[in-house]
Structures are given as C-alpha cells and as structure tokens.
Amino acid sequence: MTDLLASLNDEQRQAVSATPGNQLILAGAGSGKTRVLVHRIAWLLQNTDITPYGIMAVTFTNKASREMRERIEEVLGFPARGMWVGTFHGLAHRLLKAHFKDAKLPENFQILDSDDQLRLLKKLVKQLNIDDERFPTKEIQWWINGQKDEGRRAAHIQAWDPQTEAQLTVYSAYEEACLRGGFVDFGELLLRAHELLRDNQHLLEHYRERFQYVLVDEFQDTNTIQYAWLRLLAGETGAVTAVGDDDQSIYGWRGAKIENIQQFEQEFSGVRTTRLEQNYRSTGSILKAANAVIENNDDRLGKELWTESDDGEAISLYSAFNEQDEAHFITERIEQWVEQGHRRDSSAILYRSNAQSRVLEEALIRAGIPYRIYGGQRFYDRLEIKNALAYLRLVISRNDDTALERVINVPTRGIGNKTVDVVREFARDHGCSMWEAMQQVLQHKLLTARAGNALISFMHLIDQMDQATDDLSLAEMTEQAIEMSGLKDHHLKEKGEKAQARLENLDELVTAAKVYDADEEQPASPLRQFLDDAALDAGEQQAEENIDSVQLMTLHSAKGLEFPQVFLAGVEKNIFPHKMSFDEPGRLAEERRLCYVGITRAMEKLYICYAESRRLHGKESFNGPSAFIREIPSSVIEEVRLRTQVTRPVSAVKGFSSVHAAADLGVKLGQRVFHQKFGEGVIMAVEGAGGNARLQINFDYEGSKWLVMQYANLRPM
Numbered sequence: 001m002t003d004l005l006a007s008l009n010d011e012q013r014q015a016v017s018a019t020p021g022n023q024l025i026l027a028g029a030g031s032g033k034t035r036v037l038v039h040r041i042a043w044l045l046q047n048t049d050i051t052p053y054g055i056m057a058v059t060f061t062n063k064a065s066r067e068m069r070e071r072i073e074e075v076l077g078f079p080a081r082g083m084w085v086g087t088f089h090g091l092a093h094r095l096l097k098a099h100f101k102d103a104k105l106p107e108n109f110q111i112l113d114s115d116d117q118l119r120l121l122k123k124l125v126k127q128l129n130i131d132d133e134r135f136p137t138k139e140i141q142w143w144i145n146g147q148k149d150e151g152r153r154a155a156h157i158q159a160w161d162p163q164t165e166a167q168l169t170v171y172s173a174y175e176e177a178c179l180r181g182g183f184v185d186f187g188e189l190l191l192r193a194h195e196l197l198r199d200n201q202h203l204l205e206h207y208r209e210r211f212q213y214v215l216v217d218e219f220q221d222t223n224t225i226q227y228a229w230l231r232l233l234a235g236e237t238g239a240v241t242a243v244g245d246d247d248q249s250i251y252g253w254r255g256a257k258i259e260n261i262q263q264f265e266q267e268f269s270g271v272r273t274t275r276l277e278q279n280y281r282s283t284g285s286i287l288k289a290a291n292a293v294i295e296n297n298d299d300r301l302g303k304e305l306w307t308e309s310d311d312g313e314a315i316s317l318y319s320a321f322n323e324q325d326e327a328h329f330i331t332e333r334i335e336q337w338v339e340q341g342h343r344r345d346s347s348a349i350l351y352r353s354n355a356q357s358r359v360l361e362e363a364l365i366r367a368g369i370p371y372r373i374y375g376g377q378r379f380y381d382r383l384e385i386k387n388a389l390a391y392l393r394l395v396i397s398r399n400d401d402t403a404l405e406r407v408i409n410v411p412t413r414g415i416g417n418k419t420v421d422v423v424r425e426f427a428r429d430h431g432c433s434m435w436e437a438m439q440q441v442l443q444h445k446l447l448t449a450r451a452g453n454a455l456i457s458f459m460h461l462i463d464q465m466d467q468a469t470d471d472l473s474l475a476e477m478t479e480q481a482i483e484m485s486g487l488k489d490h491h492l493k494e495k496g497e498k499a500q501a502r503l504e505n506l507d508e509l510v511t512a513a514k515v516y517d518a519d520e521e522q523p524a525s526p527l528r529q530f531l532d533d534a535a536l537d538a539g540e541q542q543a544e545e546n547i548d549s550v551q552l553m554t555l556h557s558a559k560g561l562e563f564p565q566v567f568l569a570g571v572e573k574n575i576f577p578h579k580m581s582f583d584e585p586g587r588l589a590e591e592r593r594l595c596y597v598g599i600t601r602a603m604e605k606l607y608i609c610y611a612e613s614r615r616l617h618g619k620e621s622f623n624g625p626s627a628f629i630r631e632i633p634s635s636v637i638e639e640v641r642l643r644t645q646v647t648r649p650v651s652a653v654k655g656f657s658s659v660h661a662a663a664d665l666g667v668k669l670g671q672r673v674f675h676q677k678f679g680e681g682v683i684m685a686v687e688g689a690g691g692n693a694r695l696q697i698n699f700d701y702e703g704s705k706w707l708v709m710q711y712a713n714l715r716p717m
C-alpha cells in the first residue's frame with residue numbers, strides 16, 4: 001500500500017483526505033486537480049469503509065475515464081470493480097440500459113449519432129412539408145439539441161414566431177418518431193437519464209444511497225442538464241467533489257455553462273472550496289506565458305499559478321514562410337527531439353481546426369514519422385474527403401464499384417437501397433461492374449420509371465463531370481467535382497461546427513490538388529497520381545496503439561492532457577482566434593481560454609508557429625501572427641531566426657541535409673530568385689543532388705512550387 005498523501009502538497013492533501021461533504025476544487029491548469037480526484041478516490045477506498053460500489057467518477061472523454069480507472073487501480077494495487085467511471089453520456093446510457101422500462105424505452109433502444117439524427121430529421125422535415133430552404137434542417141437539429149441540453153422537451157416550449165414554430169413542429173414529430181423507433185440521441189441520453197431519476201422516486205433513493213461519493217472532473221464544461229442531473233442524484237446526502245478551472249471552459253458553443261461553478265457553491269450545501277495554486281506541469285516560462293495571456297480576460301474567478309521549477313527553455317516562436325515551411329520546421333524539430341533520445345509520443349502538435357492537419361500529416365509521412373490523430377480522423381479518412389475523391393475516381397474509371405457505391409446516393413438523389421440492390425445483384429450475376437450493370441438494368445427496364453430516371457441522372461452527372469473537367473488543372477477539376485456533385489451544397493445547408501469543418505476540409509482538398517499542378521515534373525495523369533497518393537495516405541494504418549507516435553489533435557481535444565514538447569501550429573489571425581469568434585460576444589474570451597489550454601499542455605518545451613502566408617481551405621491568405629502572441633511577454637520568447645542565418649536544414653532527405661544539398665548546387669536556402677514564369681520567390685528546400693535536384697520555391701504570387709534545378713533557369717536576385 002503506497003502512502004497516498006506523501007506525494008501531495010498541503011492543499012491537495014486536505015482535499016484528498018477531507019471528511020465527507022461537498023467540495024469544489026477550483027484551480028488552474030496543471031495544479032493537480034485530476035491527480036487530487038484520483039487520489040481522493042483511492043484514499044476513500046483505503047481509509048474509509050466505502051467500497052468501489054459507492055463511488056461514481058465523471059470524466060470528460062472515454063479515454064480519460066479509462067486512464068482514471070487505471071490510475072486508481074495502480075495506486076490501490078487492486079481492481080476497483082463496481083465503481084462507475086465514465087462520461088456523462090456513458091453513465092446516462094448505463095442507467096437507461098439498466099432501467100429501460102422505467103425510462104419508457106424498449107430494451108434494445110438504439111443510439112442515434114448526429115448523422116443518423118440529421119437523416120431522420122430530414123425525413124420528417126419533408127413529411128411535414130417544411131421549407132428546408134427557409135428553415136434548414138441542420139439548424140433545426142442544432143436548435144433541438146440546444147433545447148435538450150437545457151432540459152426542455154417540445155411540450156415545454158411555446159412558439160411566438162414562424163421559425164420557432166417550424167422548429168417546434170419538427171421537434172414534436174421527432175420526439176414521436178424516436179419514441180416509436182426506440183431511438184435515443186446524445187442529448188436525449190442526458191435528458192432521459194435526468195427524467196428517469198426525477199420521476200422514479202424509488203430509483204432516485206436507490207442511487208442516492210448507493211453513490212455516496214460523486215466526483216466530477218472538468219466541471220467548467222458541464223451543461224445545464226448535466227448539472228441538474230448531478231444536483232438531483234446528490235440530493236442532500238451525497239458528497240460531490242467538483243473539480244474545474246473557469247479559465248479552461250472551452251465548450252460554451254456547445255452549451256457548457258461556466259456559471260455552474262458558482263451555482264455549485266451556492267446550491268450544494270456546505271461546499272468547501274479549495275484553490276490549488278502550485279503548478280507541477282510546466283516550466284516557469286511556459287507558465288508566465290499562460291498567465292499573461294489569460295489575464296486579458298475579464299470576469300475570471302481569479303487564480304494565480306506559480307511553480308517551483310525554473311524558467312527552463314524560452315518559448316520558441318517560429319515565423320514560417322508558409323504552411324509547408326511550418327510543417328517542415330515542426331517535423332525537423334521532432335526528428336531532433338527523437339535523436340536526443342525522447343519518445344515520439346512525448347511531442348504533440350496542436351491546431352485550431354481539423355483541416356490544418358493535412359499539411360502536417362503529409363510532412364510527417366514524408367519524413368517517415370509515425371503519428372496518431374487523437375480524437376479525430378486522418379485527413380484522407382474523413383467522410384467528406386472520401387466522398388469527393390470517390391467522384392474523381394468515377395471520372396477516371398466508371399467501373400470503380402467501391403467509389404460508385406459510396407456516392408451513388410450522396411448527396412441524396414432518390415436512388416434508394418432497393419435500386420442499388422438490383423444493380424448490385426445484376427452486376428454479381430453477370431460478372432460486370434455496377435456501372436455496366438446500371439446500363440443493362442436500364443436497357444431491360446428492370447426498374448420503376450422513377451428509379452430508372454434517378455439512375456440516368458446520376459450517370460449523366462458523372463459523364464458531364466468528366467467532360468467539364470477535361471481541360472482543367474487538377475485543382476480546378478477537384479473544385480468542379482465538389483460543386484457539381486452537390487457535395488458542397490449538401491454541407492453548406494448543414495449548420496454547426498461539424499459542417500463548417502467539412503466544408504473547410506473540402507476546400508483543403510483543392511489546396512492539396514494545387515501542389516500537383518505546381519509540380520513541374522507533371523506525372524502523366526496528375527489525377528491518378530493524386531488519387532493513388534490519397535489512397536496510400538488513408539491506407540497508412542492509423543499507428544498502432546503500441547507504436548510510439550507523435551500526437552496530433554485539435555486544441556479542444558487536448559484538454560486535460562500533458563506533453564513534454566508541444567507545438568502550437570497556425571497561431572495566426574483569423575485562424576486562432578477563429579474568424580467566427582469576432583461576431584459573437586464572449587467567443588473571443590473563449591478562444592483565449594483555448595489558447596491558455598494549449599499553452600498549458602506543455603511541460604518542458606513550447607513552440608508557437610505561424611505562417612506569413614497560408615493556403616488553407618483552398619485560399620491563400622496573409623493572416624499575420626495572432627493577437628494572442630502579442631499577449632505573451634517578450635522576455636519568455638525567443639524568435640527562431642532561420643532565414644537570416646540560412647542554416648536551416650529543411651526537410652533532410654535520405655541523409656542529405658537541405659543545407660548541404662543547396663550548397664552543393666550553388667544556391668542558398670532563403671535566397672531570393674527570379675523565375676521566368678512565376679516571378680520572384682524564396683528557396684525553401686532542396687531535395688536530391690546533381691542535375692535532378694529539386695527546389696521548393698515559395699513564389700510571392702504563385703505560392704510554393706517544386707522545380708527541377710536544371711530546367712528552372714533561376715536567376716539569383
């Protein structure tokens with residue numbers, strides 16, 4: 001049995017060994033909140049007569065709950081069976097499963113994810129004859145989920161305007177459809193779990209008696225219904241330990257309420273509040289930067305963080321030429337880090353939005369560095385990207401059945417499962433491709449007129465796409481395919497963060513295609529090459545759990561985690577803070593909290609990177625450094641100045657350092673050159689040697705291109 005209290009400071013020790021009662025631990029990043037929670041549970045199990053059965057712990061992600069259980073068992077030295085550890089959603093699901101009858105659900109109720117939910121809503125909108133141009137379904141979905149997060153059912157709402165009226169009509173119909181079909185969406189899990197306890201006194205009493213201790217991590221990101229559920233479950237007898245940091249509330253846009261922290265103090269009886277101020281995670285410089293940034297927010301509950309560790313290394317600020325250069329720089333620094341004997345998974349690259357991962361992923365793949373995307377998919381595995389590529393694959397080859405099956409009815413165009421079944425069967429029976437089968441099926445009139453017409457339009461669409469894209473560059477072709485297929489409109493009509501991300505990713509695919517157009521050594525079919533490369537990227541197995549890999553994730557997914565080395569990529573105006581945060585009050589403060597979360601993930605070394613020009617979502621922009629960078633005191637920042645010294649070994653290939661390769665060729669990295677067609681630019685990287693050496697040049701107006709040295713006819717400026 002380890003001495004649980006030995007490795008804690010005084011405040012932590014008091015919180016861990018406190019007598020029963022409600023507790024609030026309000027403290028900044030890296031001050032040991034999660035550690036206190038884990039130790040509290042272990043301490044209770046060791047020193048009181050409580051068993052694992054009497055404890056419930058709520059975490060923010062499933063991964064966090066697995067880790068929490070592991071840590072508790074590690075500290076205890078035995079398995080904590082019977083203890084409930086999970087996310088709010090996971091725990092609600094468990095309750096509903098156990099008491100499906102009381103919850104008025106069928107035994108095998110089915111969870112609807114947000115795509116299923118949208119599909120069902122679309123069907124209802126159509127049935128109800130609601131104008132989906134005026135009231136887009138995605139908006140209705142957003143609204144319904146918002147109502148559920150606030151604990152409101154359709155019956156509780158009154159509509160005073162046409163929009164609410166339409167939304168409410170759909171909400172009612174949706175509730176009925178879910179009831180009939182036995183469907184439960186994410187918001188419903190929480191809402192129904194709340195109602196279950198509220199309306200069944202015997203159950204409430206049972207669980208109140210059972211869970212004498214409830215512990216909640218990341219409390220600042222609970223929403224109204226989660227709070228209400230907790231309040232109900234705890235009653236006057238339960239002891240709730242809430243752990244949180246108002247400065248890390250980053251899910252306001254999804255209904256999280258920072259106010260729950262104050263409400264907790266007021267509504268729960270005898271709350272003992274502990275503030276932890278010592279940070280154990282980061283160096284002095286990193287902490288100073290974090291403190292300085294978050295100070296710019298108003299309405300904070302106010303905490304100061306200090307550390308005993310020394311300042312450590314300064315924060316490196318790298319101003320890249322463009323996103324490629326940024327990715328190269330990061331990859332190189334990771335290579336150096338690994339050469340110094342560190343593990344790869346001790347490095348994390350964090351970014352504001354999903355689409356930013358593409359360039360980073362490509363650079364890592366090129367450098368042969370295994371990576372893992374945490375809490376998300378690799379770029380070429382994403383649904384919208386696979387869909388867009390499937391259209392391009394059909395343009396190249398009509399007989400690509402997988403591509404055809406993927407998009408034949410995406411976006412929906414009235415080709416139902418039955419029609420597809422007929423085609424598939426015909427293809428199987430006659431040993432032909434589905435495209436050929438479609439032609440035959442039509443010729444032999446094996447379908448209803450309506451289904452037949454839908455097939456004909458689809459085939460037309462692909463043929464037209466083929467013609468339209470005939471003389472286009474690959475990027476234009478990709479753009480055309482995204483437009484003509486209706487994929488763009490499809491995602492435009494949706495609303496919310498996810499749809500926005502999908503659109504951004506589609507634009508990013510166009511950017512990816514541009515790289516091929518810029519390549520002077522054009523492959524015979526750039527499209528084929530593009531598709532093959534994409535397939536390879538997607539096929540690169542998501543690094544196995546046990547392969548040591550660099551961690552990539554959005555800033556949101558990084559909450560609660562820590563890494564010895566952290567790169568914040570794309571810290572630029574319009575990207576971070578996100579351009580959408582300027583319109584809504586409070587959003588900028590939330591972005592700043594996100595920045596605080598990002599900075600405080602770093603333990604030893606923090607890099608902040610921005611690019612002077614960036615191609616993202618298909619557009620080139622010159623954003624300049626984010627305002628957040630200016631909020632960091634210059635005393636803790638060291639600018640990485642590679643260009644003036646020109647000692648930057650960019651993207652060393654097969655043992656050749658770029659610098660040496662460049663010197664051998666008589667050019668210098670960072671040198672300005674003139675090209676007949678593309679104008680002026682800067683040499684950014686060199687690959688290979690001799691006559692076939694290739695240079696990457698960042699042109700002022702044409703962006704980055706790879707040119708073969710011996711044909712490029714460059715003139716030094």
Ligand code: ATP
Nearest residue numbers: 007008009028029030031032033034035280281560
């Ligand atoms: P966040 O707000 O980011 O979730 P947190 O407050 O939950 O952070 P923890 O993750 O619990 O912080 O702790 C941060 C780091 O500091 C961990 O590596 C933890 O093991 C270490 N730590 C916490 N308290 C102590 C202590 N008293 N002695 C040594 N290390 C500690």
Ligand code: MG
Nearest residue numbers: 033034035560
């Ligand atoms: Mg934590």
